[in-house]
Amino acid sequence: MKKLLTLFFFLLVISNAKAQDSTSKFSLKQAINFALTNQVDVKNSLLEEEVSLHKVNELKGYGTPQISGTADLNNYLKIPTVFFGDQAITIGSKFTSSIGIYASQLLFDGGYLVGLQASKAYQELSRKKTNLTKTETVINVSKAYYGALISNAYLEQVEANIERIKKMLDDTRALNTSGFVEKIDADRIELSYNNLLVERDKIKRLKILNFALLEYQMGIPPVSKIELTDKLEDYPLAITALPDSVDYNKRPEFALIQMQRRLQELDLRRYKSNYLPALKAIGSISANASRDHFTIFDTDKQWYQTSLIGLSLNVPIWDGLQKNSKVQQSKIALQEVENSTIQLKQSIQLGYISAKSNFDNYIASLETTRKNVALAKEISRQTKIKYDNGIGSSLEVIDSESSLKESNANYFNILFETILAKIDLDKSTGNIAY
Numbered sequence: 055m056k057k058l059l060t061l062f063f064f065l066l067v068i069s070n071a072k073a074q075d076s077t078s079k080f081s082l083k084q085a086i087n088f089a090l091t092n093q094v095d096v097k098n099s100l101l102e103e104e105v106s107l108h109k110v111n112e113l114k115g116y117g118t119p120q121i122s123g124t125a126d127l128n129n130y131l132k133i134p135t136v137f138f139g140d141q142a143i144t145i146g147s148k149f150t151s152s153i154g155i156y157a158s159q160l161l162f163d164g165g166y167l168v169g170l171q172a173s174k175a176y177q178e179l180s181r182k183k184t185n186l187t188k189t190e191t192v193i194n195v196s197k198a199y200y201g202a203l204i205s206n207a208y209l210e211q212v213e214a215n216i217e218r219i220k221k222m223l224d225d226t227r228a229l230n231t232s233g234f235v236e237k238i239d240a241d242r243i244e245l246s247y248n249n250l251l252v253e254r255d256k257i258k259r260l261k262i263l264n265f266a267l268l269e270y271q272m273g274i275p276p277v278s279k280i281e282l283t284d285k286l287e288d289y290p291l292a293i294t295a296l297p298d299s300v301d302y303n304k305r306p307e308f309a310l311i312q313m314q315r316r317l318q319e320l321d322l323r324r325y326k327s328n329y330l331p332a333l334k335a336i337g338s339i340s341a342n343a344s345r346d347h348f349t350i351f352d353t354d355k356q357w358y359q360t361s362l363i364g365l366s367l368n369v370p371i372w373d374g375l376q377k378n379s380k381v382q383q384s385k386i387a388l389q390e391v392e393n394s395t396i397q398l399k400q401s402i403q404l405g406y407i408s409a410k411s412n413f414d415n416y417i418a419s420l421e422t423t424r425k426n427v428a429l430a431k432e433i434s435r436q437t438k439i440k441y442d443n444g445i446g447s448s449l450e451v452i453d454s455e456s457s458l459k460e461s462n463a464n465y466f467n468i469l470f471e472t473i474l475a476k477i478d479l480d481k482s483t484g485n486i487a488y
Contacts, residue, residue: 092273106180154340164327198268205261239448304484416472430461
């Protein structure tokens with residue numbers, strides 16, 4: 055039995071270890087879909103949508119029949135006294151009780167009708183907010199995903215450079231041992247090699263940070279391990295001809311402020327409707343009992359019933375201009391929304407022009423850095439050939455390697471900035487899909 059328990063524990067440990075070592079693979083699309091389900095901001099936005107639905111149902115309930123029941127039981131410690139001239143007479147019983155049901159039905163209320171429209175608009179506003187949150191989530195995940203891809207690619211490039219310089223260092227040390235080159239030549243190459251090792255450690259730390267950021271944007275627990283399946287070369291940097299101006303209706307921010315304007319218009323109508331009368335149908339039925347002794351629950355004793363139906367009309371006459379003040383405040387608030395709409399249009403157009411300009415600049419810089427990397431590689435190759443043939447110096451080798459390292463670093467930096475610029479350009483035109 056002890057051996058079986060030991061074996062079971064051993065298998066359990068192995069199973070847990072494998073579970074902890076498991077790695078989830080994500081394409082960009084899969085990462086976005088995961089975030090749209092698990093990211094906290096998105097989940098909270100969906101909860102807000104659910105709240106808005108309950109608010110609509112709450113207001114609808116106000117227009118349905120309202121029924122309430124009442125019951126009371128009274129014990130008069132002192133029975134009320136009634137005066138007839140100079141005579142004081144005690145009238146009533148020590149114990150009284152009543153039960154009843156009251157019902158009402160709203161027939162007309164202008165504020166309710168407008169409020170019902172406003173509640174539906176509020177529900178639509180919640181959906182617009184969710185769309186905006188989802189758009190921002192797609193943007194954040196996309197940027198973090200490509201940041202992680204860049205760190206992966208850059209690390210692979212540095213690893214390849216380290217492997218190449220390590221071979222060169224080993225060859226130079228062997229030549230130094232044989233007396234063909236001086237020790238300073240090997241030392242110079244070793245210095246370059248050590249610098250690359252430091253660079254690799256920096257990139258590894260950057261990679262950890264970039265993956266942590268991606269996991270955060272996706273809503274993945276920090277202890278998870280993920281692997282990216284997309285490739286940098288798959289990202290579509292090419293674009294078709296762009297328009298001179300933006301279609302505002304494609305931007306979720308504009309749809310949101312349009313909905314806010316609609317709500318403010320309904321708010322103004324609601325305050326104006328408060329000048330109208332409100333009409334209700336009412337009805338009630340009740341039963342009362344009065345006893346000198348506590349026999350309220352004696353079924354042989356009589357209860358006296360009362361019932362009624364009627365209409366209740368509430369006509370506003372004078373409120374010290376309170377309603378007028380609310381109407382004026384609502385008009386000002388509507389004007390503020392209209393001003394914000396104009397400002398948002400200007401901001402969207404300016405953002406589009408800026409994003410387009412940034413993208414064009416980075417595309418041009420990216421092409422230049424690509425050429426520089428190709429030149430640096432060729433210079434490094436030619437310098438290595440000269441050095442191997444004894445007609446070049448180690449200084450030339452180190453200088454060409456430094457130029458290659460710098461060119462690679464510039465390329466990956468510009469590539470990342472170009473991808474970010476393309477994402478920002480897509481955002482500015484409202485072409486972020488999810």
